[in-house]
Amino acid sequence: MPNVSEARGILNSADVLFTAEQVSAAVERMAAEITEKLGETYPLVLSVMGGAVVFTGQLLPRLAFPLDFDYVHVSRYGDKTKGGELVWRQAPKEDVQDRVVLVLDDILDEGETMAAIRDRVLNMGAKAFYSGVFANKLISKSKPIAADFVGIDVPDRYVFGYGMDVRGSWRNLLSNLCAEISRSVPPT
Ligand SMILES: O=P(O)(O)OC[C@H]1O[C@H](OP(=O)(O)OP(=O)(O)O)[C@H](O)[C@@H]1O
Numbered sequence: 001m002p003n004v005s006e007a008r009g010i011l012n013s014a015d016v017l018f019t020a021e022q023v024s025a026a027v028e029r030m031a032a033e034i035t036e037k038l039g040e041t042y043p044l045v046l047s048v049m050g051g052a053v054v055f056t057g058q059l060l061p062r063l064a065f066p067l068d069f070d071y072v073h074v075s076r077y078g079d080k081t082k083g084g085e086l087v088w089r090q091a092p093k094e095d096v097q098d099r100v101v102l103v104l105d106d107i108l109d110e111g112e113t114m115a116a117i118r119d120r121v122l123n124m125g126a127k128a129f130y131s132g133v134f135a136n137k138l139i140s141k142s143k144p145i146a147a148d149f150v151g152i153d154v155p156d157r158y159v160f161g162y163g164m165d166v167r168g169s170w171r172n173l174l175s176n177l178c179a180e181i182s183r184s185v186p187p188t
């Protein structure tokens with residue numbers, strides 16, 4: 001984890017990819033799309049801790065229909081910028097059975113995390129599975145899953161802010177949402 005001045009340095013050398021207004025408009029549009037598709041299904045919404053916390057906090061109040069809410073916790077990156085082995089810290093609970101489940105996450109990068117959650121939720125007897133991600137990273141490799149609802153497409157660079165960390169830092173960045181690490185910092 002960087003110290004305070006290193007964390008500020010990362011932010012100062014970052015590019016801002018999307019403004020707060022663009023992010024807000026994307027979340028608003030997603031809320032309308034999700035409402036249209038799932039508004040009559042009484043879904044169980046699962047937020048993927050910890051990256052989805054900001055996105056979930058802004059999206060949920062815009063979903064004006066009955067839903068249940070819970071979370072799962074899966075980790076694959078830790079404070080690294082390259083994905084590794086997937087670790088389940090909180091698995092879905094039994095109540096996914098026979099439910100329409102909507103899983104919310106901050107980013108679909110290689111798609112390994114969301115695909116593992118989908119497989120687990122469907123194996124536990126969910127009636128239907130949907131995924132919503134704030135950011136979909138445009139990578140050249142094919143992904144094991146495509147999200148049903150996407151806020152913004154981001155380029156194949158390490159992004160942070162809006163719940164996404166860079167080396168454990170800046171999840172709380174809300175004003176210049178989704179900035180990106182300087183190209184001079186190599187992936188770890
Ligand atoms: O599509 P993938 O390549 O699998 O990556 C996406 C996942 O990576 C991040 O989680 P991370 O493992 O960093 O856990 P965290 O949210 O606790 O930081 C992010 O929040 C997604 O859950």
Ligand code: HPA
Pocket residue numbers: 077107109157158159160164165166
């Ligand atoms: O680009 C990213 N930024 C932050 N967290 C992530 N988890 C997967 N990819 C990313």
